[in-house]
Amino acid sequence: MNPITESNIKQLLAFIIVILVLCGGVFFLLKFFYPSSNLPNFEAIAPVDVPEPEATQEGEMKNEAGSISYKSNLTLSDIENTTYTLASFPDAKFVNGKFSQGGVVASTSMYAFGDVNNDGSGDAVVVVSQVSGEERLYVVLNTGGLAKSILVSSPPTTGIKITYKNPEIKNGQIIIKEIREAHGFDETLSSSFERAYKFENNKLVNDIKRSDWKTYSNSEFKFQLSYPKESTLDVRAMSDGTRDIPNTLKAAINLPFITTYNTWDKLGVVVYVTKATCPYRNDSTIVEDNGIQFHVYDPSHTKTSYTESSIKMKEYMTYKAPFCYIIISKLEGPGPLSPNFPKPEDVRSPENLDNFFKLQFVIPDQVVGTFKLL
Numbered sequence: 001m002n003p004i005t006e007s008n009i010k011q012l013l014a015f016i017i018v019i020l021v022l023c024g025g026v027f028f029l030l031k032f033f034y035p036s037s038n039l040p041n042f043e044a045i046a047p048v049d050v051p052e053p054e055a056t057q058e059g060e061m062k063n064e065a066g067s068i069s070y071k072s073n074l075t076l077s078d079i080e081n082t083t084y085t086l087a088s089f090p091d092a093k094f095v096n097g098k099f100s101q102g103g104v105v106a107s108t109s110m111y112a113f114g115d116v117n118n119d120g121s122g123d124a125v126v127v128v129s130q131v132s133g134e135e136r137l138y139v140v141l142n143t144g145g146l147a148k149s150i151l152v153s154s155p156p157t158t159g160i161k162i163t164y165k166n167p168e169i170k171n172g173q174i175i176i177k178e179i180r181e182a183h184g185f186d187e188t189l190s191s192s193f194e195r196a197y198k199f200e201n202n203k204l205v206n207d208i209k210r211s212d213w214k215t216y217s218n219s220e221f222k223f224q225l226s227y228p229k230e231s232t233l234d235v236r237a238m239s240d241g242t243r244d245i246p247n248t249l250k251a252a253i254n255l256p257f258i259t260t261y262n263t264w265d266k267l268g269v270v271v272y273v274t275k276a277t278c279p280y281r282n283d284s285t286i287v288e289d290n291g292i293q294f295h296v297y298d299p300s301h302t303k304t305s306y307t308e309s310s311i312k313m314k315e316y317m318t319y320k321a322p323f324c325y326i327i328i329s330k331l332e333g334p335g336p337l338s339p340n341f342p343k344p345e346d347v348r349s350p351e352n353l354d355n356f357f358k359l360q361f362v363i364p365d366q367v368v369g370t371f372k373l374l
Contacts, residue, residue: 114169247275264333329364
């Protein structure tokens with residue numbers, strides 16, 4: 001190896017000086033052609049990540065109901081800027097999810113997306129809350145890309161406050177938890193139910209059979225109905241006390257019933273079928289449900305209660321040759337002269353019976369709503 005000499009060092013220093021001079025010249029030229037404010041931003045012209053367009057068909061959104069998976073052509077803006085039916089305003093135009101006019105203040109509070117009428121276009125389900133505490137449930141249909149709202153839930157029964165939780169659309173069905181509260185005197189009664197709705201032939205069907213409900217069908221007497229899986233079902237011929245009556249059927253459903261009151265202990269629905277014409281009552285009203293015309297008799301409990309028992313009932317009657325169908329939903333309890341009636345000091349009974357009945361008959365009404373003729 002050659003030793004480093006003074007001459008080598010001088011040559012290296014000269015080379016470094018030449019490089020520095022060249023760099024200075026290049027910098028001078030850049031300053032001349034590109035003033036400092038116009039120097040090319042090499043970082044800016046480097047490749048950048050371009051965000052994907054916002055999904056309109058599938059995605060995930062969060063709201064008060066939590067994280068909801070949805071498939072929808074409607075956007076959040078669509079359902080927050082459409083028209084809803086309120087008590088005093090049948091065409092209340094919401095802007096950014098809010099409405100305020102004539103002392104009525106309301107807002108969209110919960111929503112979920114999906115196809116509810118099986119037309120291939122995404123729809124939505126929306127809960128609208130008012131300052132008064134009233135809540136209403138709507139389905140918002142996608143009509144050619146426009147949002148059209150349809151009121152699902154009826155206005156609350158007098159004395160009953162209805163609120164909703166966890167709306168979702170699954171397999172074309174609207175599933176939602178409904179909470180009912182009744183306030184009377186010094187007590188508050190509450191019950192919660194899971195309700196299901198769907199569209200058939202573009203008509204809304206209330207309280208459809210849920211996936212965990214059982215269905216009873218009878219090909220001989222040509223009817224079917226569904227009931228909660230926790231219930232018990234007893235099917236037999238009707239009896240006159242000594243023998244079975246030919247061409248008759250009695251299907252009794254004992255519904256699950258939990259209450260803090262010991263003066264009421266049974267809840268159920270009974271279907272009676274006879275091969276005869278129907279003995280319609282003069283004081284019944286005619287109601288259509290599931291395409292069936294019912295004669296409905298809804299007496300006060302004082303008309304159906306006795307010393308041995310206390311009963312609140314609803315009677316639905318319809319005829320399709322050759323059978324008469326009588327469906328009775330009822331809430332029962334021991335009467336004052338029954339051996340099962342509690343001692344006076346132990347009696348626990350609701351102070352507001354009307355509100356108590358309105359709450360307890362939600363499930364029986366749902367069962368009756370599943371009744372179909374075959």
